[in-house]
Amino acid sequence: MASLLSPSAPLLGRDRLHLAYPSASSRRAGLHRLQPIKAFSSADPPKETPAKTTTEATKPPAPSPPKKPVYSMKKGQIVRVDKEKYLSSINYLSVDHPPYYKGLDYIYEDRGEVLDMRIFETGEYALVAWVGIPTAPAWLPTYMLIKSEKLDYERI
Structure with missing residues (x-):
């Protein structure tokens, strides 16, 4: 069984860790801003998010703002x-x-x-x-x- 950090490991091992955590030299060079490419094996395919099917009828009504009190006097009176x-x-x-x-x-x-x-x-x-x-x-x-x-x- 190959270790995840061995040179013979696929992209899921050392290379993926290397891309996820850039080294100090790559940070100084500004390469850490690049997005790493994620590799997927056949064991864990990319997960798709289900489409949300909410309608306007199922949303709760927006709360109305509280009413301002009516005072008998004004400021400055x-x-x-x-x-x-x-x-x-x-x-x-x-x-x-x-x-x-x-x-x-x-x-x-x-x-x-x-x-x-x-x-x-x-x-x-x-x-x-x-x-x-x-x-x-x-x-x-x-x-x-x-x-x-x-x-x-x-x-x-």
């Missing part, structure tokens, strides 16, 4: 917070300010800009940043926001 709704909300109670706290008056008087809109499990919320106030933006429910184009006020 000028808003302010309704004081009565905010003071009776869970948002105010979670901050735990003392009664008649004056530190949040800017959200009722100054203008805020809607930066982003999202619908969470608890409802529709807007990310509001106040213009000219060095504070972080806050997520507030949209039911407590009052839309306005321009707010007239005097800062004291």
Whole structure:
């Protein structure tokens, strides 16, 4: 029985390995880009792939893209917070300010800009940043926001 690496082996042996794995000298010369010729013996004929016979009726329908939510406000909308709704909300109670706290008056008087809109499990919320106030933006429910184009006020 002849070894696969013996000189008397057919193309399935050493020559096929040589073609599949080019030497360093052939890589330097750029010969590794050549495609090797595959030799088949009578024992393993080339396999043919069966033709696919799928029809349009057997393909699943393409999934429709998810619908975009419709928001009650737009990004860039000028808003302010309704004081009565905010003071009776869970948002105010979670901050735990003392009664008649004056530190949040800017959200009722100054203008805020809607930066982003999202619908969470608890409802529709807007990310509001106040213009000219060095504070972080806050997520507030949209039911407590009052839309306005321009707010007239005097800062004291």
